[in-house]
Amino acid sequence: MSFPISAGLLDSMVLAIVSCEDTYGYEITQTMRKAVDVSESTLYPVLKRLQKSQMLETYDKEYMGRNRRYYHVTAKGAAQLSSYRSEWLEHKQKVDSILLKDQTEKTVTNNNEEEELLSSESIVGI
Amino acid sequence: MKRLEYMTILRQKLVDGGLGNDEINDALEFYEELFLDGGYENEEQTAQNLGDPEMLAKQILAENGAVGFVKPQPTMDDYVDNRGAQQTQTTQPAYNIAPDNRRTALLIIVLVTSIVWAPTLIGLLSGAFAVAVGLAAVIFSIGCVGVGLLVTGGVTAFQAPPVGVLMIGVGLFLIGLGVLIFMPFCKFVIGLFKKFFTWVIGALRKLFNNVNNSKAVSDNG
Numbered sequence: 001m002s003f004p005i006s007a008g009l010l011d012s013m014v015l016a017i018v019s020c021e022d023t024y025g026y027e028i029t030q031t032m033r034k035a036v037d038v039s040e041s042t043l044y045p046v047l048k049r050l051q052k053s054q055m056l057e058t059y060d061k062e063y064m065g066r067n068r069r070y071y072h073v074t075a076k077g078a079a080q081l082s083s084y085r086s087e088w089l090e091h092k093q094k095v096d097s098i099l100l101k102d103q104t105e106k107t108v109t110n111n112n113e114e115e116e117l118l119s120s121e122s123i124v125g126i
Numbered sequence: 127m128k129r130l131e132y133m134t135i136l137r138q139k140l141v142d143g144g145l146g147n148d149e150i151n152d153a154l155e156f157y158e159e160l161f162l163d164g165g166y167e168n169e170e171q172t173a174q175n176l177g178d179p180e181m182l183a184k185q186i187l188a189e190n191g192a193v194g195f196v197k198p199q200p201t202m203d204d205y206v207d208n209r210g211a212q213q214t215q216t217t218q219p220a221y222n223i224a225p226d227n228r229r230t231a232l233l234i235i236v237l238v239t240s241i242v243w244a245p246t247l248i249g250l251l252s253g254a255f256a257v258a259v260g261l262a263a264v265i266f267s268i269g270c271v272g273v274g275l276l277v278t279g280g281v282t283a284f285q286a287p288p289v290g291v292l293m294i295g296v297g298l299f300l301i302g303l304g305v306l307i308f309m310p311f312c313k314f315v316i317g318l319f320k321k322f323f324t325w326v327i328g329a330l331r332k333l334f335n336n337v338n339n340s341k342a343v344s345d346n347g
Contacts, residue, residue, distance in 0.1 A: 024159065024163070025156055025160055025163070026159060026160050026164060029160065039176065040157075040172075040175050041176050041181075041185060044153065044157070044186070045189040047156075048152075048189065066162065068159060069156070
């Protein structure tokens, strides 16, 4: 992919996934892989880092005779996530203003719709 | 590569890298979970997604060395790709003040300071022992006085029967008292010393075990 995923972006995406619902490692990796091309091995350090900085906490739950570690977003994590989201929106708009400038001028009406669609998508997808 | 093989290599590499036991177990649990949730029939695929276990181990080691220094920032310049991983690896030497060394250091501190605390300990122990023996002797002597009174009472009983009977009575009473107190007291004191020594030996063994632990784990792994 031409656009590498930054550490901050990984952190914010993982936070967003867990904030929807407490979930476990495998599901987080699968959800991430749907959107971006990351290896599972990239996500362990991300989860670890988020735990160390107290954005995520964990608890174990039994599943089919073994333990599954569930992740939960802390208040600190939730605050960080909302700041990530606004930063992302700002960042995206700046990039779009250059990257999609040509298109904006050509189809003003069409693009308004598209931008709305994109921003709503980004909120869901983050 | 199957789960078992993958996990074995990963563990070995993490142990070789000097990572602490807690961190190793934490990482292994995470990847074990991925394998299990991925399904038995997909183990090869999961292993392929995770990539070379040796690389993964290096990455985990690097991340552990860098933890605390990495402040997540949503900037586009700290790429998380191979280049990034190799950059963070340079922080590995900082990590190499391995947790195992802390245990060794603790042992050395305990041994060095033993010059100070060992004589104190021995002194206190001897004192406690002396007190215990003294008390035992007092109790024992009560029994002896009892025996003495019993014998004297037996003799006196022929000359002045009432006094003799009194002395025999007191003598028997003292013997009974001595026996009643002496036996449990000895048992109690011996039990106390036993407990103390077991504790000391246990503490020492724990300390030595901790130091040898990393070796044992690598032998198992």
